[in-house]
Amino acid sequence: MKMPAEFDEIRPYSPEELPQVFEELIADPNFRAVTESIIPDVPFEMLAQKIRQCKTNLDFQKTFFYGLLWKNVKEHADGMDIDCSSITDRSVSYTFISNHRDIILDSAFLSVLLIDNNFDTVEIAIGDNLLIYPWIKKLVRINKSFIVKRGLSIRQKLEASTLMSRYMHFAINHKHENIWIAQRQGRAKDSDDRTQESVLKMMTMGGEGTISERLMDLNIMPLSISYEYDPCDYLKAKEMQQKRDNPDFVKSPEDDLLNMKTGLFGYKGKIHFHTAPCVNSFIRDIDPSVSKNEIFTILAEKIDKDIHSCYRIFAGNYIAYDLLKGGNRFEDKYSSQEKENFLSYIDAQIAKVDLSEKDYDFLKEKMLIMYANPLINHLVAIE
Template sequence: METPAEYDDIRCYEAKDLKATFDALLADEQFCGILQQLFPEMAFEQLKAGIYSCKEVIDFQEKFIYTYIDKLMSKVSLGYDLNCEKIENKRKAYTFISNHRDIVLDPALLAMLLIKNGFSTTQEIAIGDNLLIYPWIKHFVRLNKAFIVQRSLGLREMLAASKKMSSYMHFVIREKQNPIWIAQREGRAKDSNDKTAEAVLKMVAMGGTGTPLGNLKEMNIVPMSLSYEYDPCDYLKAQEFQLKRDNADFKKSKQDDLLNMQTGIFGFKGHVHFAMGTPINDWLDELEDAPKGEFFGEIALRMDREIYRNYRLFPGNYVAADLLRGNADHASHYSADEKNHFEKYLSGQLAKIIIPNKDEAFLRERILEMYANPVFNHESVL
């Protein structure tokens, strides 16, 4: 199904766009250099011919993206999996709203896991325009089924852009019958205290033609939990906390964003687990008579509980919780060796931070919070 022209500036690329997109990417010197680094065993002309042979987006994803990521994950992880037992109909188009650890790998791994677990297709992905720091990145993500969240706008323009994006998302679910992935809030929760933003739910509800409840039901929302045993960017997040603490005007540069993306992709992650929770349509009608001012807040709260309930917690999470609180309340969840291993890991990550006036105690606490908060949130819903 062809997407209406009104969405041309934000939609993901389709089969009709492939030739022009490949032309633009293969004319970009930086992209070509990266491509050759990723596939050193293939001659450039062979790569080029393989890319142009792709007639559908899924062809490009399976031949190049998923082949590479699967090989990469065998080196930088201990495996990745998906629990989707709460999803009865895998051919239905769902909107997966999840916590967020890595803007590149979160949706890429989910797409691969959907195919491996019998879903009918890969999902479209919401990605902020602030991350599209080079022209080739914008082409590349839209080639991989990303649609653009426009963030660098004034208030009035932002409202119009949100309505347009919501309308597009409803079109994707209703007409294209394609699943969607969107993060539960703008940007990562750098302390891993994951909370669904009411603004995200309000945006999703804008695009339909019915009531807010009806519009949300149309989107078939599923809360989803992402659990990384190790976050390769933990030290970069801690560093950013101190830089912002010491300088209220601090803002990350394009180079900082690129470093975060590279570190997230190529850094060691340990085990990675995705878990789909109960679709909210199972209980959404219970809120039909909720006060207008509480409606979205109550949905966000219930979604958070589902996300927390479905975390997979690792020994390092429990070690961090005890180190942060200065007790041994979770000692039954880890061995002495596992505790020593995590403390060694923590010291290694802290050593990577090289900034003026490095506050070791502050930085250590920030990293511990990143690993401990999932434990505290999970325990809050038991």
């Protein structure tokens, strides 16, 4: 299969390109230092040899990332599972569109869970703002990522979005690869997960036919991701206070790096992934008389409902809801010990916030909202 040259700057590396990229990675002292810190008990030369033996991107993923990710779950979580019973046609490649909890792990965990259920891994949409070192950019493109360009002018953004959309249609229909993309740019700081219509509009900039036909061409499958605990919750709350106190506050690349590290190595509790059915039949049934913009609104609401209804609700979500609402509606869903443990957890996370003018009440309220919102949205979705 010939790869169109227009995708060269954003697409994952092809298997033919891997030997050269592997050598560049192995020779990078920063990559070596990070690798030796993550896998300290294996000599780097031995790892380099294993890298060189990988013939495809999937080989690399299975050789390195698969084991590391399950090791991460073992050390920093209390188990992880997926309900993918809605994937009834294995001959089709899907675009998984999901809520976004962790910068790195959402798509990575999805891939290992798909492997365990005998599916192929996903190609991953990743913002170039996270590719702060050359070795990271190489590594994510080996790991089947395609690049979403950020910080562009309006004209450049339009061109980049059109190119990315064309690539997504190419990946689904010609490479027969699954895709993962977040429902919005960046994570929802308050866990009020909503699909941005602009993401859906981007998807229709490529492909052929009507708006509905272009959407159906991507076989969109809503995916719900639930973490019992979000290791970055206190960082999100901190950022909320920083923006409250200084409306011009903007996160730095160092902040992004800290979020990545905290998400990777922080405690997550139980983790659950849940796929909803592909939305093609829903799109097909949308009234053909509605406008293009209405199609995006209707579909965004459908995706949100599917994601919200598939959340796994944990004790902390019920506790946060009751604390916020000042009642005991869900007291039968948790024990007094679980409530005590959750409140201790919140206090311990707030203690990590390193602001000179720390507003404890504000931070606590924002963290409770983070844990209550999945339940609030779930209740609306299933009614």
